[in-house]
Amino acid sequence: xxxxxxxxxxxxxxxxxxxxxxxxxxxxxxxxxxxxxxxxxxxxxxxxxxxxxxxxxxxxxxxxxxxxxxxxxxxxxxxxxxxxxxxxxxxxxxxxxxxxxxxxxxxxxxxxxxxxxxxxxxxxxxxxxxxxxxxxxxxxxxxxxxxxxxxxxxxxxxxxxxxxxxxxxxxxxxxxxxxxxxxxxxxxxxxxxxxxxxxxxxxxxxxxxxxx
Numbered sequence: 001x002x003x004x005x006x007x008x009x010x011x012x013x014x015x016x017x018x019x020x021x022x023x024x025x026x027x028x029x030x031x032x033x034x035x036x037x038x039x040x041x042x043x044x045x046x047x048x049x050x051x052x053x054x055x056x057x058x059x060x061x062x063x064x065x066x067x068x069x070x071x072x073x074x075x076x077x078x079x080x081x082x083x084x085x086x087x088x089x090x091x092x093x094x095x096x097x098x099x100x101x102x103x104x105x106x107x108x109x110x111x112x113x114x115x116x117x118x119x120x121x122x123x124x125x126x127x128x129x130x131x132x133x134x135x136x137x138x139x140x141x142x143x144x145x146x147x148x149x150x151x152x153x154x155x156x157x158x159x160x161x162x163x164x165x166x167x168x169x170x171x172x173x174x175x176x177x178x179x180x181x182x183x184x185x186x187x188x189x190x191x192x193x194x195x196x197x198x199x200x201x202x203x204x205x206x207x208x209x210x211x212x
Contacts, residue, residue: 064082076204106189112208
């Protein structure tokens with residue numbers, strides 16, 4: 001009987017020793033997938049460096065200017081600015097060298113070319129809609145029709161008038177006044193004679209340019 005107990009004790013001890021000697025199981029944690037933040041970071045940096053998006057309004061320059069220079073044998077000169085006021089093209093400026101207390105035709109012409117001594121290189125009136133000549137306050141009229149300018153006793157004229165409603169500044173289409181000519185005539189426009197208003201010779205010429 002003692003032998004059975006001894007053998008049983010030995011077997012139990014052997015099992016215990018085996019369990020104690022067995023290395024502990026270790027679990028290796030699954031690697032966490034790395035989050036690729038580089039593209040997002042690059043995109044954010046690019047967005048910070050990129051210029052702000054420009055709207056069509058920003059692309060279009062709605063201001064223009066013209067510096068009038070005298071044609072051969074004349075002394076008329078001046079500076080005017082075209083801008084959009086209440087949705088309409090408006091011209092403002094000052095002209096000098098005119099005869100005292102005189103009145104003169106003032107028109108946008110089709111070509112921005114003042115190379116001819118008499119200003120004829122500017123062509124005829126700017127008329128993109130192919131209308132008859134007339135007063136800008138009524139219809140029909142040319143796109144380049146502007147009210148007459150009037151000189152004071154010193155031969156200076158202040159320009160402050162609306163231009164035809166069917167023209168624009170800087171939109172790049174057939175009705176855009178940028179790149180066109182601007183003429184001061186020797187005589188007043190009668191607003192009826194076709195196609196020039198019988199405004200006579202050209203005293204000064206300018207090329208209408210986009211304002212900087």
